[in-house]
Amino acid sequence: MLELRNITKHYGARPLADKLSLQVAEGEIVALLGPSGSGKSTLLKIAAGLEAAEAGSVWFDSEDISRQPPERRGFALMFQDFALFPHLDVRDNVAFGLVEQRVAKAQARQRAELMLERFGLAAHTRHRVWTLSGGEQQRVALARALITAPRALLLDEPFSALDAALRLDLQTEFRERIFEAGMATVLVTHDETEARAMATRGLRLVAGHLQQLW
Template sequence: MTLRGLTKRYGDDHAVRDLDLEVSEGEFVCLLGPSGCGKTTTLRMVAGFVEPDAGSVVIDGRDLSSVPPHRRPTSIVFQDYALFPHMTVLKNIGYGLRTQRVPDTEARRRVGAMLELLGLENLGDRYPNQLSGGQQQRVALARSLVTEPKVLLMDEPLSNLDAKMRIRLRTELRQLQKRLGLTTVYVTHDQEEALSMADRIAVMDRGELQQYATPHELYHHPANRFVADFIGLNNLLPARCDLVRGGEVLLRLDDGQAVTAAEDARGHVPAPGDRVLLSMRPEDLTPAPRDEPAGAAGSAGSANRISGKVVGHQFLGALSRYLVRVADQDVLVDEYDTTGPGTAGEITLTVPASRIRIFPDS
C-alpha cells in the first residue's frame, strides 16, 4: 500500500499535509502521534470515509481515489468496535460476507473458522451487550478479518480495555497478524503499544510525518527533536557548538561545562557557534557522588562527566529516578541498581559521547 502526497484540510488547518507512506505486504505499521496529529484522519482516508483534498491511496497498484468505502479492499476495526447491537455475534461476523454475496455454506464455514481462530466458539448467539470489552474487541476483529481485506486498519482498538487485557491482546493481535501475513495499519497514541507491536512506526505531528522507521531506529536515532521528545523519556539540554573535529562534536552547556558528542552520521551536524539541543536518555546517564570517580565510566576516555545537583528522587521499584539540576535545567536520571542508599546533593553524571544526540535549537 502506498500513500502519495495525501493532504486533508479543515478550513485553514491541515489535518494531514503531504503524507507519503509505503507499507509492504504483510507489514505491521503503526501511526503514532499525539491526539490531533492527523493519524486517525489518515486512516479514514485510507478507508474512504474522508475524501482527501489531494494525493492518492494506492493498494496493489490500484488507485482507490474514486472508490467508495464499501468497495475498498480495506477493513477497519473501530475504537468503540461499532458492533451492530441488533445482531448476534454470528450475524455481526457474517455481515461483510452477506454483502459480498458469499454462498451460505461457504460463509458459515468461514465464520466458524473465524470464531475458532479468535476463541469465540461459545459466544456465537450472544448479542454485543452480553460480551465483555475484550470479547467485543475480538468480534470486531473477526468481523473485519473474515472479509479477507488486503489491508487491515485499526483505530486505537485497545484503548477501551483495561491495562492487563490490553497487554494480552497486544500479543495475541501481533501473533495473529504474523500468522495471517496481514498488511496492517494501526493507529495509536500509546508509544509502548507501537514500540512493542510494529514492524515500522510512522510518527506524526501536526499533520506531518516526522519519522518512519523501525522501533529500534526510532528510539535510538530519532530524526528530530519532536521524535526524541515524544518517544520515551528524554532530556533536552540547550548548548552551543564550539568545534567539530575528527568525528567528535565539542559543545558547551550554558553554565560553561564542556560536553563531547560523537558525530552521528544519521543526525544533525552543527557548525561552530550554532545553538543546539543535546538529547540524552535518562538511562544513559549514570549518577555518582561528586568526590567519587564514576565506576565503569571512569575508564572510558570518551565518557562525559557533567556536574549537577539532585533536587528530587522517586523510588519506582525497578529503578530510581532522580531529578537533577544541570545548567539551570531539570534532567531526569534513571539508576537501575536500587539496592544501595541512592545519592543526593552534588553529583556527577557520566554519559558516553555516543549516547548523545544533537538537534538544531530552533
C-alpha cells in the first residue's frame, strides 16, 4: 500500500497540501481531480521523491520511504509528454528501465519484445519512437513503465495530448493493464469523465484538502 501521511506543502502562502493523507491499496486506481495549480502534480512528485514535502511522510508497505531517492522507491511515472527517448528505437525505450536495473541488454531486449507483442506493437520494435502515432507512443510509454514491475504507478495527465476518440480507447486499455499488473496507481487528471472511466475511487484536491467524490 502507498501512503501519504500528513503531507504539508505550500506555494507561497497558498496551501497545496494541508496535513493531507492518502492511502492507495495494491490493485487500486485512485484519481486526483482539481483545477490547474491545485497541487495534484506536486503530490505525485512528493510520492515519487522528486519533490520534498515541508512536513509529513511517504510510506510503502509500512516502510517510511520519505528519505529514499526516486530510483530506490520502485515507482513508475508517466507524464503527458510521454518522455520517450528519441535516439532509441521502440524496443530499447521499453528495455531502458531493465538495463538501468543491470539486466543484461540482450535479456532486457528479449523481455521488451515480449511486452511489445502483448501491447500489439511487435511490428514497431525497431522503429524510432517519433515515427509512431500518439496512441502508439503512449502504449510504448506504458509498456516501459510496466516492464520493471513497479510497486506503484503514478500517472500525470497521461492522455491530455491525445484526441478524444483515442483517449477513450486508451483509458480502457490502461485500466485493464493496470488491474492485470495489480499495482497501486494514482491518476492525476482534470477530467472527471476520464477519472470515472478509469479509477476505482475519485478525490478532489481543494485548498490543500482531499474531498471524496466516489
